Amino acid sequence: MNRSAKIVNSKVAGYSSLITFSVLLIAWIAGFSSRLFAVIRFESIIHEFDPWFNYRATAYMVEHGWHKFLNWFDERAWYPLGRIVGGTVYPGLMITSGSIHYLLHMLNIPVHIRDICVFLAPVFSGLTSISTYLLTKELWSPGAGLFAASFIAIVPGYISRSVAGSYDNEGIAIFALQFTYFLWVRSVKTGSVFWSAAAALSYFYMVSAWGGYVFIINLIPLHVFVLLLMGRYSPRLLTSYSTFYILGLLFSMQIPFVGFQPIRTSEHMAAMGVFVLLLAVATLRHLQSVLSKNEFKKLFLVGGLLAAVIVFIAVVILTVMGVVAPWSGRFYSLWDTGYAKIHIPIIASVSEHQPTTWFSFFFDLHILVCAFPVGLWYCIKQVNDERVFVVLYAISAVYFAGVMVRLMLTLTPVVCMLAGVAFSGLLDVFLQEDSSKRIQGSTNSTLDADDHEESLEKKSLYDKAGKLKHRTKHDATHEGGISSNLKSIVILAVLMILMMFAVHCTWVTSNAYSSPSIVLAFHNSQDGSRNILDDFREAYYWLSQNTADDARIMSWWDYGYQIAGMANRTTLVDNNTWNNSHIALVGKAMSSTEEKSYEIMTSLDVDYVLVIFGGVIGYSGDDINKFLWMVRIAEGEHPKDIKESDFFTDRGEFRVDAEGAPALLNCLMYKLSYYRFGELKLDYRGPSGYDRTRNAVIGNKDFDLTYLEEAYTTEHWLVRIYRVKKPFEFNRPSLKAKERIVPPSNFISRKNLKRRKGFIRNRPIVVKGKRTLK
Amino acid sequence: MKIYWQYICISITCFMLNINADIINKNVERVLDLTSQLVKTTYKISVEDLTGIAVKDYVLIIREPNLSYISAKDGFDNTVKLQKQESENIQEHSYILNFLKDSPKQSIYIETVSTKNLLPHPYEIKQNDKQMVKFVGNLYLYSIYKTITQKTNVILSSSNVLSSTQIKPFSLAANKIFFGPYENVEKLTEEELMIHYENQSPFLTVNSLDRTIEVSHWGNIAVKESIQITHSGAKLKGSFSRYDFQKDGRSGQSAVKSYKTYLPASAFCVYYRDTNGNISTSNMNLQQDYVDLDLRPRFPLFGGWKTQYVLGYNIPAYENLFSAGTDYVLKMRLIDHIHDNMSIEEAVISIILPEGSANIKLDTPYTVNHRQNELMYTYLDTVGRPVISFTKRNLVENHITDFTLKYTFSKVSLLQEPLLVIAFIYIIFIFTIVFLRMDLSITSHSHKE
Secondary structure, three states: OHHHHHHHHHHHHHHHHHHHHHHHHHHHHHHHHHOOHHHHHOOOOOOOOHHHHHHHHHHHHHHHOHHHHHOOEEOOOOOOOOEEOOOOOOOHHHHHHHHHHHHHHHOOOOOOHHHHHHHHHHHHHHHHHHHHHHHHHHHOOHHHHHHHHHHHHHOHHHHOOOOOOOOOHHHHHHHHHHHHHHHHHHHHHHOOHHHHHHHHHHHHHHHHHOOOHHHHHHHHHHHHHHHHHOOOOOHHHHHHHHHHHHHHHHHHOOOOOOOOHHHHEHHHHHHHHHHHHHHHHHHHHHHHHHOOHHHHHHHHHHHHHHHHHHHHHHHHHHHHHOOOEOOOHHHHHHHOOOHHHHHOHHHHOOHHHOOOOHHHHHHHHOOHHHHHHHHHHHHHHOOOHHHHHHHHHHHHHHHHHHHOHHHHHHHHHHHHHHHHHHHHHHHHHHOHHHHHOOOOOHHHHHHHHHHHHHHHHHHOOOOOOHHHHHHHHHHHHHHOOHHHHHHHHHHHHHHHHHHHHHHHHHHHHHHHOOOOOOOEEEEOOOOOOEEEEOHHHHHHHHHHHHOOOOOEEEOOHHHHHHHHHHHOOEEOOOOOOOOHHHHHHHHHHHHOEHHHHHHHHHHOOOOEEEEEOOOOOOOOOOHHHHHHHHHHHHHHHOOOOOOHHHHOOOOOOOOOOOOOOHHHHOEHHHHHHHOOHHHOEOOOOOOEOEEOOOOEEOOOOOOOOOOEEEEEEOOOOOEEEEEEOOOOOOOOOOOOHHHOOOOOOOOOOOOOHHHOOOOOOOOOOOOOOOOOOO | OHHHHHHHHHHHHHHHOOOOOOEEEEEEEEEEEEOOOOEEEEEEEEEEEOOOOOOOEEEEEEEOOOEEEEEEEEOOOOEOEEEEEOOOOOOEEEEEEEOOOOOOEEEEEEEEEEOOOEEEOOOEEOOOOOOEEEEEEEOOOOOOOEEEEEEEEEEEOOOOEEEEOOOOOEEEEOOEEEEEEEEEEOOOOOOEEEEEEEOOOOOEEEEEEEEEEEEEOOOEEEEEEEEEEEEOOOEEOOOOOHHHHHHOOOOOOOOEOOEEEEEEOOOEEEEEEEOOEEOOOEEEEEOOOEEEEEEOOOOOEOOOOEEEEEEEEEEEHHHOEEEEOOEEEEEEEOOOOOOOOOEEEEEEEEEEOOOOOEEEEEEOOOOOEEOOOEEEOOOOOOOOEEEEEEEEEEEEHHHOOEEEEEEEOOHHHHHHHHHHHHHHHHHHHHHHHHHHOOOOOOOOOOOOO
């Protein structure tokens, strides 16, 4: 009897581990392949803006080695300032792909570093789903874990940052985040130094990978703090947190970019405070066990008050003295959504820093956003130490996601986990009967059933719903009874919803998140053919091939990384917006008249100016549409020279047609965008100089450039490059003799009749006597 | 003075070879093809010995800098061997022809191609200007023999001739100029031939061609060519205007928007990319006996602009790789077509053979500079693949001929790599099985968690 039970047991365990393994594998494959839309539609290429820098840095590291990379001073960025790259990046991403590259080349597998970079995020999405499985398993059940793993593999909120080619910190950081949380929860559960040290190591990886590590170092202390408040203190908590905090602190300070921040900035102070608090609580607990009740009360009151006052005063003094830096601007903007708009236009100008719309919650998470409060409720209802953690995680992530579109990314994993809990709970209820007939306990069979849903759900990416129906019917008939009808209906509905979720995910991924944005594709409405606009690479490649190697290119900061990455030329400003005044100077050059900006450009040694112009093809993300941000940022630094109001019409409109403000129609950006555009007729019937992006005929059509000349314009005019002439190359605009006016000067000759001979300046004048006034 | 010296040199050579001094060039007909960026010349020379002795050797002097290709045939369409004489002057190439058949009357057909002899003049032009080039050569055949009559026909790319040498008799017709016949030109007479005319044909120079041929015995040959190409015509002066370029068909005529590359008919998996990825502007047409690639560089190439790209394709091995037992012969084109009338400054050709190839023997149709052979490591390699590498400068289309490479390779070595993979996976499984059954804990757990 016992023996047979054992055999069955091991058999079931074998099946369940097989199912777990295969579901995770399928999730990995599905996650990987759904991120490949961009590669299949376009090619294996690095996307967008920041990934180009990461790619360039990785390529540099692979070529020159790790130590050279750490000491890399990049003179091709932020001309003439340069940038110390090694000390201003989170190197985790580069190290990860660099070591994969190293490993493969040791095995003589000649994979190009670009391909590693392109496919890094999709590969890591599989690791993320595994770590999500582990975390959810710790929090709830293996079944919920499998749900969560499958959700996170395909959820658009995470795909948006991890499609193939989007080689960015977030791609690996979400894995590190989830894995750290898993290890943390495990260590809280077990109270083992091993797990908390592992959590610290994983945290170290996270710190090296992404600035978002601040989220971990605030959430974990918050967890500890709330546990303390709830009176859930345990020696396990003390062990795990003190190990984690001390090791994590030491590790995080090893990253050059982070340096002493963990002990000097306000963002990290909460962790230290909680550490101190935890130690205090532990001490009190200890004393409580040693001292009598009265003594303890006294000590508690006096000691507690004293400690609180000392800590508070110390923090305030350190902050005032500047030892502890106050919160950074980006951090402020998390609490006060209006802060960035007023104080830091450069942060507000980035679209991913805008507050999230309601629509995008559903767009990125679909049904999960509805299911996740259910999971949250389950967790609150059956609370324990680690579920407190996930509740806090959920609440804080929801808040942050609401503040910034970009932080949707941190919300996504927790939503997947809690939605997994919710679906698992639902199926626990509605598949319970099924399991009682079996020999095994309910949990295992629930797991089993869940896994079936999982694999079916995976299949439903490609298959029709017919198969699903068949299977559930079979289950229902097997059971019989009135409630079974209800059950089958519910299960069917759940399956339908999950199927729709999968369809939605694929649709969103394919339509919204799979464009490399450096290659544009559009469908020809007439013959349905797909056309590719490759103007960006055309221009960058032209720069790389046909300009001097040390040519300096001025453009708006958005394109800095791409120019450095694809054209390998020196830029003035780039997406690492560390120097606001330099950016403002470029903004000023763009928004001044040609003559004034020529002065700025010569002072900055600019050789070429690059502008993006979408008027011919109707590309809305061009420089004229971004122009107001340039003006705003320039105004912030040079309020005397640039005024935003000058660029609006009297009615407060921003328009480029004949009614536009004169300051706009004569500024450099306008001229560079529309140079010779006034002659261009886009179609036979329309007027010449019709801007398709802004649907207007441009106001200033007939002008010539004096200080610059067109060097290259791409096929669809999307990128226009101008060469800045050297001072001897141009003829200053000629003036007719009549129009020549000698500028009035303040100099008045002192040579009156008496002083013809000249005089010595500053000679002491001897006053001989006073003339009486009449 | 220098020429005088050379004359002496040549005379000495003649004496040493015991050449009969009574040889004359009875008739010389020369056709100069200046329609492209190359100077293609064909000579038809009738040689006669006045004393009636059989002409065995003939000294031919080609005074053309950057001579890239020369071939000679006799009256019976047999290739005549050209024996190159060392010369101090790089502008001058002298050859000794050894005829196969003895006869007092011989006729020779010579074909030469030279590069970089059409110089843009003016050197820089604006976008809307026409490209003018200047050719400077010899009006007469420079020969150590007396020439009785000679004619030169020049074919130009357009009828727009600004100026040309005017030594009578000559006549002009459409895009041709006929010089001659000139009678009784003494030996070693020099006369300059200058033509300044409009030539809008693409002036493209391949600065470097890096051609890698990777042979796999699984039935595939991968060819990869990295090419750096420059527009070597008149440089673009001033600004480039996209508006003019799009609106006006006459604008930027000398600019190269696209060109055609012909690949072998069986080529598949063709890619055309650069460091920034795929160049999405190209078309491929499959023809009967070749693959026609219409390559458009990312940007039109104006004078002085350059671009770089990689073109790669695969061809099935059975067309080029022949074997008998362990002996293999690879027979492939040394270089391939890049664009019509191409001119390659320097080509580096590397042939990567499978791991375990030995006794490698290379046979090229013309002399090449061999480079150090290397070893290359790629997927699953252990001892490395032998790489045979050589270079050649100044190549034109006429150089597209086959080389042969003989080597030995034992077929058993093919199994090495699959076995390696199998062994590796096997070890992993064994390791996992053993590892899972080991108890590494230092304390004994009474119960499992």
